[in-house]
Amino acid sequence: MTDTALATPGLRATLRHLWRDQRVWLASAAILAALAVFDTPQAAESALFAGNALLKTAPFLILSIAIAAWAGATGADNLIAKAFTGAPLLMIGLGALAGGLSPFCSCGVIPLIAALLAMGVPLSAVMAFWLASPIMDPSMFVLTTGVLDLEFAVAKTVAAIGLGVFGGTVVHLMMKGGAFADPLRDGIGNGGCGGAKIRAPKPVVWRFWADADRRAKFGKTALSTTLFLAKWLTLAFILESLMLAWIPAETVTATLGGEGLLPILTATLVGVPAYLNGYAALPLVGGLLDQGMAPGAGMAFLVAGGVTSIPAAMAVWALARPQVFAVYIGLSLTGAFASGLLFQLWTSMA
Incomplete structure (x- = not known):
């Protein structure tokens, strides 16, 4: 009886842990199963869409996962964490600039975000990078220039960096008041243990593959990060495929037409559920602009939807x-609405 009583809490904890690990996969499987019963063609299309999206983002994901695992195995995270000490406002500016110019998509940068927060890097600097990164990257800049125009592409880049600086500064002020002491969910990491890396840095071992323990740490980090990303991105892409299939572009077009402040506000709010993806959204906005939509509303839609x-x-x-x-x-x-409003004012004065 005693053994059973002692084993039961451990068994329950194990079951809860397994449920937390598998519930995202189960959700994806349940959606596809329901589609297979009620809409078989869409089930196949959603599965294919998710697979293609994962393959498309794979180069960025592999690179970012490798960097995160390498930083932990070598101890280079000590150097990275140390680089983010002091001058928080400068770090916010650099984080926003890096996010607005980096080639990482919003999914590919996630392992780096987790690693930086786990190292003890302030959430303010990470948030600046986090907010700016989904809005603009080099390929998006080129495509925006081609589909819309150079002025819109430059303004969108400025909006990305500006949003990063704004968000990072707000978070910095909130942190000074005691907020966000532990920003990451349980089991992913926390700034507390990362803070120890800054207070008592350990030497970096660049040739980590020569040490069995460090090789094991690299493999364990890479595997856990890959599984974590795979389950969440699979679910995200399945849901995105359903949005593409079930939300007609004409509906979005009709909602975002008009001029004045209301379209900017509407575009900001509609951008959250109606945004398809960065590349699909550009021709949609281009068509809306040709039909007379205010430029500020287009900017607000792209910024809000991207983030x-x-x-x-x-x-x-x-x-x-x-x-x-x-x-x-x-x-x-807030940043999307401000970006749309400022861009509208700029275009009206030009």
């Missing part, structure tokens, strides 16, 4: 605690 798209938002939800997620969404919407 709060399903893959980006689900990645934040998977990594961060609910209060961090809420601030992320609030900053995204």
Whole structure:
């Protein structure tokens, strides 16, 4: 009886842990199973869409996973964490600039975000990078220039960096008041243990493959990060495929037409559920602009949708605690509306 009583809490804890690990996979499987019963063609299309999306983002994911695992195995995370000490406002600016110019998509940058937070890097600097990254990257800049124009591409880049600086500064002020002491969810990491790396840095071992323990740490980190990303991105891409299939583009077009402040506000709010992806959204906005939509509304839609798209938002939800997620969404919407308003004022004076 005693053995059973002692084993039961451990068994329950194990079952809870397994449930937390598998519930995202189960959700994806349940959606595909339901589609297979009620809409068989869509089930095949959603599965194919998710597979293709994962393959498309694979190069970025592999690179970022490798960097995160390498940093932990070599001890280079000590150097990275140390680089983010002091001058928080400078780090916010650099984080926003890096996010606005980096080639990482919102999904590919997630392992780096988790690693930086686990190292003890302040959430303010990480948030600046996090907010700016989904909005613009080099390939997006080129495509935006081609589909819309150079002025819009430059303005969108400025909006990305500006949103990063704004969000990072707000989080910095909140942290000074005692908020976000532990931003990551349980089991992913926390700033506390990372803080020890800054206070008592250990030597870096660049040739980590010569040490069995460090090789094992590299493999374990890479595997756990890969599985974590795979389950969340699979669900995100399945949901995105359903949005593409079930939300007609004409509906979005009709909602975002018009001029004045109301279309900018509407575009900011509609951008959250209606945003398809960065590349699909550009021709949609181009068509709306040709039909007379205010440029500011187009900018607000692209900024709000980019930061709060399903893959980006689900990645934040998977990594961060609910209060961090809420601030992320609030900053995204506020910054998107401000970006649209400022761009509207700029174009009206030009």
